[in-house]
Amino acid sequence: MGTRTRCRVMLALAVVVGLVPHAAQAQDKYKVRLTTVPMDGGMRANVAGSGSATASLTGAKLTINGTFDGLRSPATEAQVLLGRARGVRGAAIGQLTVTKATQGMVGGTIDLTPQQVDGLRHGQLYVQIASEKAPEGNLWGWILK
Numbered sequence: 001m002g003t004r005t006r007c008r009v010m011l012a013l014a015v016v017v018g019l020v021p022h023a024a025q026a027q028d029k030y031k032v033r034l035t036t037v038p039m040d041g042g043m044r045a046n047v048a049g050s051g052s053a054t055a056s057l058t059g060a061k062l063t064i065n066g067t068f069d070g071l072r073s074p075a076t077e078a079q080v081l082l083g084r085a086r087g088v089r090g091a092a093i094g095q096l097t098v099t100k101a102t103q104g105m106v107g108g109t110i111d112l113t114p115q116q117v118d119g120l121r122h123g124q125l126y127v128q129i130a131s132e133k134a135p136e137g138n139l140w141g142w143i144l145k
Contacts, residue, residue, distance in 0.1 A: 030055040030120070032127050032141035034068055034106075046133035048072050053106060053127060055143050057120060060112045064096060064127060068139055069103035073132035078106045082116055086123040086142055098129055 034051035053066020062080070078098035083090035094110030106129060112120065119125055123144055131138040 026058075028057040028121075028145075030057070030143045030145055032064070032066060032143050034066065034127065034129065034139040034141040036138070037140050043134070046072055046131075047138050049102075049139055051106070051129070051139060051141070053141065057112075057117065060114075060117055061109055062094075062112050062120065062125075062143075063107075063109045064143075065105075065107040066127075067103075067105055068129060071102040071129075071131050071138055073134070073138075074101050075099060075104065075106075075138070076130050076132055076135065078108075078127065078129045080110055080143075081126055081128055082119050083124050083126065088124075090124070090126075093125075096127065102131075 032053035032055060034053065036047045036049065039047060049068055049070035051066055051068025053064050055062060055064045075098045078096035079092040080094040080096060081090045082093050093116055096106055096108040098104065098106045106127065116125070120143060123142060126140055126142045128137045129139040130136065
């Protein structure tokens with residue numbers, strides 16, 4: 001192999017090696033602590049439980065996996081919601097899969113818009129699990145670093 005060919009091979013290899021770190025997408029990690037929220041006395045008979053989850057953001061894909069237990073009635077649905085600020089309730093942006101029982105698993109993957117990714121990074125996204133006796137939400141957990 002001549003000097004010129006070696007230089008071309010080395011240059012091509014340098015370009016490929018330089019691009020590899022950019023091709024692999026970084027993964028941001030988050031945690032979710034699922035708890036009940038302050039409520040009026042009438043809800044205490046219907047709302048109970050706890051849980052936890054992890055979340056990861058790769059590009060615009062948010063993946064959540066977790067568990068919960070202690071609900072007073074079976075879970076009916078789980079969603080990811082976007083509030084205006086941390087601690088402020090908001091609108092649903094995606095559905096998660098949830099075990100239809102008083103304990104089980106919650107998880108799924110949703111595609112986020114650029115605005116939703118920004119909301120995630122600013123602590124505005126949260127997970128909500130509803131149950132038969134608490135259809136407006138039994139457990140909530142903000143997705144935080």
